Amino acid sequence: MIAAREAPAVQLLGRLRSRNERVFYGVIGFVGLTLAWEIAANSGLFRKSLLSTPSAIWKAGVTDIGAGTLWPHVATSLEEFAIGFIVSLAIAIPLGLAIGWFRRIDYLLNGLLAALNATPNVALIPLIILVAGIGFESKVIVVFLSTFFAVVVTTFTGVQSIARRHLEITRSFGGSRWLAFRTVALPSTTPYILSGVRIGAGRALVGVVSAEFISANQGLGFYIGFFGTFLDTARVMLGIVLFGIFGVVLGELLRVIEHRFDVWRPELHR
Amino acid sequence: MRSGHLALSARGVQMQYRDRGTGKTLLAIENVDLDVPDGAFVSLLGPSGCGKSTFLKIVNGLLPATSGEIKLHRVAKGREDAMVFQDAALFPWYSVLDNVAYGLVCAGVTRGEARRRAAPFIELVGLKGFDDKYPYQLSGGMQQRANLARALAVDSAILLMDEPFAALDAQTRELMQAELLRIWNAAKKTVLFVTHQIDEAVYLSDRVVVMAARPGKVIADIEIDLPRPRPLSVKRTPEFAVYEERIWRLIAGEYEQARAAPDAAS
Numbered sequence: 135m136i137a138a139r140e141a142p143a144v145q146l147l148g149r150l151r152s153r154n155e156r157v158f159y160g161v162i163g164f165v166g167l168t169l170a171w172e173i174a175a176n177s178g179l180f181r182k183s184l185l186s187t188p189s190a191i192w193k194a195g196v197t198d199i200g201a202g203t204l205w206p207h208v209a210t211s212l213e214e215f216a217i218g219f220i221v222s223l224a225i226a227i228p229l230g231l232a233i234g235w236f237r238r239i240d241y242l243l244n245g246l247l248a249a250l251n252a253t254p255n256v257a258l259i260p261l262i263i264l265v266a267g268i269g270f271e272s273k274v275i276v277v278f279l280s281t282f283f284a285v286v287v288t289t290f291t292g293v294q295s296i297a298r299r300h301l302e303i304t305r306s307f308g309g310s311r312w313l314a315f316r317t318v319a320l321p322s323t324t325p326y327i328l329s330g331v332r333i334g335a336g337r338a339l340v341g342v343v344s345a346e347f348i349s350a351n352q353g354l355g356f357y358i359g360f361f362g363t364f365l366d367t368a369r370v371m372l373g374i375v376l377f378g379i380f381g382v383v384l385g386e387l388l389r390v391i392e393h394r395f396d397v398w399r400p401e402l403h404r
Numbered sequence: 405m406r407s408g409h410l411a412l413s414a415r416g417v418q419m420q421y422r423d424r425g426t427g428k429t430l431l432a433i434e435n436v437d438l439d440v441p442d443g444a445f446v447s448l449l450g451p452s453g454c455g456k457s458t459f460l461k462i463v464n465g466l467l468p469a470t471s472g473e474i475k476l477h478r479v480a481k482g483r484e485d486a487m488v489f490q491d492a493a494l495f496p497w498y499s500v501l502d503n504v505a506y507g508l509v510c511a512g513v514t515r516g517e518a519r520r521r522a523a524p525f526i527e528l529v530g531l532k533g534f535d536d537k538y539p540y541q542l543s544g545g546m547q548q549r550a551n552l553a554r555a556l557a558v559d560s561a562i563l564l565m566d567e568p569f570a571a572l573d574a575q576t577r578e579l580m581q582a583e584l585l586r587i588w589n590a591a592k593k594t595v596l597f598v599t600h601q602i603d604e605a606v607y608l609s610d611r612v613v614v615m616a617a618r619p620g621k622v623i624a625d626i627e628i629d630l631p632r633p634r635p636l637s638v639k640r641t642p643e644f645a646v647y648e649e650r651i652w653r654l655i656a657g658e659y660e661q662a663r664a665a666p667d668a669a670s
Contacts, residue, residue, distance in 0.1 A: 299493050306464055306487045307558065309510030317509070321497035397496050397540050 186367040191375065194368040204357070208376065211342055211354040214270060218277025219338050226285035226334075227327055233286070234293020234323070235315060244290075251283035255337060256344045268349040273342060280341035281334035288333065292326025293319055297400040325399045328392040335388060339381050409477050411562040411594040412440040412463065412485075417472030419458055419620075431619035432458055435472075438613060438622070440562065440596055442477065445588060447597045447605035447612045451655065455620025456598045457490070460564050463596070477561050483511065486555035488565040492547035494539040500526065500550050501535040507558040518557075525553040528587060545576040552587065562594040569604070581607055582636050589633065602655075606630075606647045607639055614651060616658040624654050 140148075151158045168188045174180065175187040182190070198204035233240050233247075259276055266272035296319055304314040346355025358373035419433040433455040440446045448456040461467040463474055464487050476484035486507060494503045501519055504526055508518035526535055529549040539547055548568050555563055569577045581604060588595060599605050605612045606628055614624040628647060630638055638644055 299489065299491070300495065302466060303489070303493055303495070303506070304510055306466055306489075307507040307510035308483060313510060317506070318495070321495070324497075397538070402496070 186371045190368040191371045195372050207354045207357040210352040214273040215277055215342050218274040219281050222278045222281035226282045227289055230286040230289025234290035247286055251287045255280045259345050259348055263349055273345045276341040276345040277338040280337040284334040284337055285330040288326050288330030292323035295400050296322045321398055322400050325395045332388040335384055409442040410439050411442045411477045413475040414438040415473045418470045420470045434619040434621045436622055442594055444610045445595045447609040449605040449612050450615030451617050454615040454617040456615055457566050460566050460598050464564055483558050483560045485562045485564055486558045486560040488552050488555045488568045490566045492551040494550055496539055499536050503550055504553045504557055507554050522557045525557045529553040544572050545580055556591055565597045567598055602648050602651050614654050
């Protein structure tokens with residue numbers, strides 16, 4: 135009887151919470167932090183010019199989107215990311231499969247790739263800019279390389295982790311090695327490839343920002359760096375938030391896809 | 405079915421391998437002779453390490469024997485032999501139907517045709533209605549049924565079964581044994597069945613071939629003269645107990661000998 139007298143808004147909150155606790159508390163956390171930030175800045179806990187405030191970031195975003203000065207930077211970064219990422223996957227996945235499947239290709243390239251994978255890709259950026267200039271191409275190359283090694287390494291690791299008994303089935307029934315590749319190696323490696331794609335996407339994002347920081351005339355990383363020199367922290371924060379949103383959305387999307395293939399993981403079928 | 409043909413004839417099969425740690429050459433199987441007539445159900449029974457699974461893999465072509473000869477009776481179509489694996493070994497990325505069809509796909513049959521030919525075997529092993537399920541949605545017993553259906557579907561002359569019920573709980577195992585006899589009877593297959601369980605071997609088989617370990621060799625070949633069809637209750641008859649007792653003595657005797665002469669065992 136008491137519950138029935140609660141205000142409709144409270145009832146609604148209760149319903150939302152029971153429907154999806156994860157999302158409910160996630161939103162509360164996000165809103166709470168934003169409010170705390172705003173209040174702390176307005177009560178003089180720190181200088182607004184240093185960390186800006188959520189309302190100032192919002193205002194800057196509305197202004198720049200209205201003036202059409204934000205979108206070109208976002209589009210440039212997205213394009214650099216998309217082209218470099220997709221071209222990288224198109225080469226890295228087949229190469230990783232070949233290394234995993236053919237022993238001699240493995241011997242030939244394994245050490246080299248492991249070393250390059252261990253090198254922080256950011257270290258290569260100055261060299262790439264020297265070779266490819268400060269424009270679009272150098273960023274695409276950075277994204278390409280950042281994705282490439284992560285995906286090659288996880289892919290060939292995946293092929294080499296195939297459950298032996300799965301390969302034995304094909305052999306036992308007289309299937310060819312090519313059939314084993316298509317029907318066993320490919321599906322069994324898929325969860326690994328997807329992990330590689332997710333890791334590669336994260337690295338590629340770091341690559342785009344870093345390369346645009348170091349030298350560029352367009353792009354979201356450039357936008358952040360540019361307004362940083364003018365102490366316009368609202369726009370710096372805006373750039374960071376946009377990168378953050380992109381990173382979270384892409385990461386979650388890839389994680390959902392990856393999760394669907396978890397039961398294919400060979401370590402569950404030894 | 406007892407046409408007098410031999411589905412399998414093995415002569416002097418020997419298997420050596422080099423131990424990677426010590427570098428010594430070990431004899432896993434010593435001079436095994438075995439005949440399996442068409443339509444018979446023969447079990448290879450022995451403790452772990454007696455080479456019974458290794459022998460099965462040699463017959464299947466998964467392992468090359470060091471010496472000896474394996475002859476499998478050729479049938480007009482299909483493979484000579486098909487393996488039912490110890491752990492069901494189904495592909496998690498395939499539905500039950502595609503898993504059962506896989507042996508045929510390996511034999512070069514197109515996927516559509518393989519599925520069409522696999523369907524009746526799914527029904528035969530009692531998995532009707534589960535065609536579209538995935539292995540992780542099945543119990544251990546049901547996975548073994550699919551494993552069996554995959555081997556049956558290729559229509560081979562002999563079925564090789566490698567301790568297929570070892571991982572199942574005791575009750576499911578008993579049920580699956582009875583089911584296997586029903587399917588064996590319906591499919592008119594020759595079976596070579598590997599197990600370490602005496603009651604399983606006696607219950608299922610026409611003949612139990614007893615092996616001893618280190619090196620693996622055949623120590624007895626016992627005809628099981630119990631009437632068929634055999635309900636599970638046959639396991640509680642005195643005749644059944646006599647067979648169990650006899651085989652148990654053979655295995656225990658080997659064990660005592662091995663313990664008395666530890667050098668010979670290594």
